[in-house]
Amino acid sequence: MDNKIKYILPVILPIMIFLYSCGDADLTGIFVTYESADERFKQSSHDSIIELQSSSEYYEIFSMGDSHVGGTNNLDVFFDSALKAKPIATVMVGDVASGKKEDFDTLVQHIPDSDSLRTFKIVGNHDLFFEGWDTYYSYFGTSTYIFSVQTPTAKDLYFCLDTGGGTLGELQLEWFRKKLKELRSSYRHCIMFTHDNLIRLRPTTSTNPNKEEVQILLDLFIEYDINMVVTAHDHEQNVDKFGNTTIIIMDALTDTYSNAGYLKIKISETDPTYELIRLNKTE
Amino acid sequence: MIYRHFIFWILLIITIIKAQAQIKTFTYFDLGETEVSNGMFLKNSFGCELKHNSWILEPAIQLDYISESSNFLSGVTITGGREFKIWKYPMEVKGFYLLDISAENFYESNWGAYLHFKRSKHFRFKLGLNNRTYTIYKSIREENNIKTEDAKLREYFNLIYCFGAFLKPVEHNWNVGIHITNFDYFLMNQSTNPIFNIQGKYKYKSKFEFFSELWYKEAGMFNISVNNFGYTIRIGMKWIIK
Numbered sequence: 252m253d254n255k256i257k258y259i260l261p262v263i264l265p266i267m268i269f270l271y272s273c274g275d276a277d278l279t280g281i282f283v284t285y286e287s288a289d290e291r292f293k294q295s296s297h298d299s300i301i302e303l304q305s306s307s308e309y310y311e312i313f314s315m316g317d318s319h320v321g322g323t324n325n326l327d328v329f330f331d332s333a334l335k336a337k338p339i340a341t342v343m344v345g346d347v348a349s350g351k352k353e354d355f356d357t358l359v360q361h362i363p364d365s366d367s368l369r370t371f372k373i374v375g376n377h378d379l380f381f382e383g384w385d386t387y388y389s390y391f392g393t394s395t396y397i398f399s400v401q402t403p404t405a406k407d408l409y410f411c412l413d414t415g416g417g418t419l420g421e422l423q424l425e426w427f428r429k430k431l432k433e434l435r436s437s438y439r440h441c442i443m444f445t446h447d448n449l450i451r452l453r454p455t456t457s458t459n460p461n462k463e464e465v466q467i468l469l470d471l472f473i474e475y476d477i478n479m480v481v482t483a484h485d486h487e488q489n490v491d492k493f494g495n496t497t498i499i500i501m502d503a504l505t506d507t508y509s510n511a512g513y514l515k516i517k518i519s520e521t522d523p524t525y526e527l528i529r530l531n532k533t534e
Numbered sequence: 535m536i537y538r539h540f541i542f543w544i545l546l547i548i549t550i551i552k553a554q555a556q557i558k559t560f561t562y563f564d565l566g567e568t569e570v571s572n573g574m575f576l577k578n579s580f581g582c583e584l585k586h587n588s589w590i591l592e593p594a595i596q597l598d599y600i601s602e603s604s605n606f607l608s609g610v611t612i613t614g615g616r617e618f619k620i621w622k623y624p625m626e627v628k629g630f631y632l633l634d635i636s637a638e639n640f641y642e643s644n645w646g647a648y649l650h651f652k653r654s655k656h657f658r659f660k661l662g663l664n665n666r667t668y669t670i671y672k673s674i675r676e677e678n679n680i681k682t683e684d685a686k687l688r689e690y691f692n693l694i695y696c697f698g699a700f701l702k703p704v705e706h707n708w709n710v711g712i713h714i715t716n717f718d719y720f721l722m723n724q725s726t727n728p729i730f731n732i733q734g735k736y737k738y739k740s741k742f743e744f745f746s747e748l749w750y751k752e753a754g755m756f757n758i759s760v761n762n763f764g765y766t767i768r769i770g771m772k773w774i775i776k
Contacts (some may be wrong), residue, residue: 280758288569288761376757416761417727417754421569447757451689451724458726458756461763464570466637467602469668469687473639473678493687494639494670494680 275349277380285382288420291374291413295393297426300434303369305339305402308519312409315504315513316344316446316483319377320358322506328530329504329513330363338515339400341368344483344501345375345415345446350383359390371398374415375446375484376458395423397430399438400518407518408438414447418460424467431475440478440523442516448482448500452489472496478523481514488512488527495522502529555586555776560594562770568751569763576600577608579719579770588617590626596720598636608636609720615650626650628662632722640670644722648694655703660696660715664722665689693725707737718749726756743772 313333318326333341348354362370374394378387387394394413399406412419412427419427435441448457449465459465472480472494479497486503487510502512512529564577581594596609615628627649634642648662668687675685696715702708713731716723723729730752735745749766 276758278758280760281755282760284754284760376754376759379759415754415757416759417752417757418569418761418763420761424570425572450687451692454691454693456726456756458754459724461568461570461727461751461753462721462723463568464753466634466642467570470637470639473670473674476678491687492684493668494675494684495678498687 275380276377277350280376280380284416285379286384288413288416288418289422291384291388291415292395292420292423292426294388295395295413297393297395297397301396301398303339303398303400305400308402308404310400310402310518311336311338312340312342312442312516312518313338313513314342314344314444314481314501314516316375316501317346317486317503317505317508318343318348318358319346319503319505319507320348320354320361323357323361324506325504325511325530326358326361330361330368332513332528333368334363336515337368339369340398341370342409342411342444342481343370343372344444344481345373346377346483346503347372347375348378348383348387350378350380350386352381352383352386355383355386355390371396371411371444373411373444373446374413376415376417379415395426397434405439405520406437407440407442408434410441410443412443412445414445414460417447417458418464419445419468424464428471431471435475440518441475442479442481442523443472443477444481446482446484448485448489449480450491450493450498452491452498452500453485453487455485455487457485469493479516479525481516490527497523497525499525499527502527555584557775558583558585558772559775560770560772562745562768564766564768566749566766567764569753569761570602571764572602574600575602579609581611581719590615590617590628594719601636603636604638605635609634611719623651623653625652632720634720639674640668643667643669646692646694646722652704656700658696658698658700658704660694662694664692664694664717666692666722689724692722694722695725707740708735710734727751727753728755741774745770745772 315329348358372391396411398409477496481499483501485500488502489500491498501514502510504511510529515526517524559582561580567574576599579596584591592613594611598608611632613628613630615626617626629647632644644664644666646664648660651659666689670685694717698713700709700711711733714728716728731747731749733747737743747768751763753761753763
């Protein structure tokens with residue numbers, strides 16, 4: 252029996268570690284998914300660009316990730332800050348809820364109406380648990396889209412991409428490439444939002460897309476001069492720069508994280524800048 | 535830079551041949567498709583294993599015949615190591631350097647080390663660490679006004695592992711096995727992206743070994759939101775020259 256444990260342990264131990272790290276998880280997702288990245292992409296509405304207007308050259312975008320609703324205290328703080336500061340939009344970069352319908356129902360009650368604050372939502376891996384895509388889709392309709400912001404003298408391009416399943420998938424990647432080729436040269440700044448942190452800026456159990464996919468994305472960031480890539484998933488903030496692209500991993504906003512925070516992106520005529528805000532450091 | 539590496543290895547190989555090392559060569563073809571390969575890919579690798587007493591040296595290269603990349607030579611690797619025993623249990627320690635030049639605007643270098651535990655007749659276990667650096671080519675930096683300090687992106691202390699189980703004892707003249715791993719000759723995946731393979735091999739007259747492998751890649755398994763990523767069919771042979 253002891254010898255058998257020595258062989259079984261290397262298999263069981265990693266499974267126990269990532270189960271621990273994943274919290275409230277739908278374990279069927281280890282072996283099979285309810286829908287693939289390609290299927291979600293086909294369902295998503297991504298043909299047109301959502302156009303926003305800014306009356307000034309300077310504007311802000313607030314971004315958060317990993318709210319994991321259930322708990323909504325930090326989410327309320329985030330939206331209260333946004334309603335006071337009036338950014339042009341907010342982006343919720345995945346793991347907005349737990350995948351369970353009741354948590355999506357709660358989430359929707361806490362998002363300000365679109366007349367007060369424009370909010371873009373992206374799916375994360377947790378949102379896909381417990382057949383969560385069906386509920387997410389019924390509320391929000393899409394997880395892949397483009398929005399733009401027109402200022403008096405320039406326009407900026409923003410991509411929201413679905414990496415909830417650990418990959419963009421073939422169709423979404425092809426679409427992303429096509430749109431960059433078609434649109435990038437007509438816009439001043441370009442920022443991409445997606446849930447999975449593409450790069451492991453620290454040893455972590457959170458999963459990135461496969462290395463081949465990361466290589467292709469890094470090539471695209473250089474070729475099309477992407478200014479910023481905003482991600483979440485790893486729960487701990489981290490920033491690095493590769494070429495002219497600033498790669499940001501945000502703090503989780505969940506109530507259970509002591510360093511919960513969000514991101515303020517500042518857009519002007521010069522390169523976009525950012526401020527990572529931790530709730531435990533604000534008044 | 536790459537050609538200087540080549541010349542160095544060739545000189546090293548010649549030195550080792552002169553020192554009467556054991557020499558094995560191998561070659562294999564990879565045919566497959568992934569979510570990001572934009573259709574099928576076809577790659578070919580060549581390498582050798584040089585062994586002198588307990589010391590091992592394994593250089594290899596990878597060529598892309600059909601792929602997204604415009605680079606024909608897409609990978610270069612060298613692994614050095616030593617066999618030893620702890621108590622009576624055979625092991626190997628290996629250090630490696632892998633250069634991936636399949637991307638257009640940057641190259642990827644990996645270096646690290648792993649232990650290969652060989653105690654069991656039917657199982658193999660490798661465990662180690664990898665460090666990865668993406669570096670933008672100088673010409674691309676100049677073209678895009680990229681500062682030198684922004685030219686590199688690093689991932690440190692990535693766990694690498696391989697668990698293998700074989701039907702017959704590992705050194706049997708034919709065998710079937712399964713593996714879960716996150717690395718291969720020319721691929722160092724993140725620790726949370728395992729790859730699975732089934733392999734078969736047959737040794738002919740103690741000089742030749744033919745092998746075939748089917749690799750399956752997933753994405754997002756450790757996100758507990760798995761997605762198919764791709765597959766590779768590998769066919770190859772090893773030849774014991776000396």
